[in-house]
Amino acid sequence: MARTGSSKRRSPRRPPRSVEVAGQKVRVRVRDLEGAYGQFWPDERLIEIDRTHLAADPDEAWLTFRHELMEAALFLSGVGYMDTYQQEPVVRAMEQVFFPVWDRLNRAR
Numbered sequence: 001m002a003r004t005g006s007s008k009r010r011s012p013r014r015p016p017r018s019v020e021v022a023g024q025k026v027r028v029r030v031r032d033l034e035g036a037y038g039q040f041w042p043d044e045r046l047i048e049i050d051r052t053h054l055a056a057d058p059d060e061a062w063l064t065f066r067h068e069l070m071e072a073a074l075f076l077s078g079v080g081y082m083d084t085y086q087q088e089p090v091v092r093a094m095e096q097v098f099f100p101v102w103d104r105l106n107r108a109r
Contacts, residue, residue, distance in 0.1 A: 013058040022076040038064040040071040
């Protein structure tokens with residue numbers, strides 16, 4: 001479960017400065033990434049989101065944040081330490097298969 005690191009209300013489409021994932025603080029930084037939309041640095045417990053991407057399309061950047069947050073969650077849960085585990089295909093499957101179903105179910109409520 002992820003919780004925002006700040007009690008102040010933020011726009012739902014702008015990433016928080018930090019989140020708690022698996023009991024650990026993961027910082028979130030917006031900066032120029034030169035070609036990447038986002039990235040997660042496990043050793044630093046850091047998610048980075050591209051500044052240009054965020055300015056051009058905040059909704060898409062929010063999905064990028066979600067993608068990087070899933071990578072952080074998988075890594076911090078221990079799954080990322082498996083010898084044969086490839087994280088990107090799992091995250092992509094969640095984005096392309098699981099979340100569309102979840103979103104449809106939530107809209108139907």
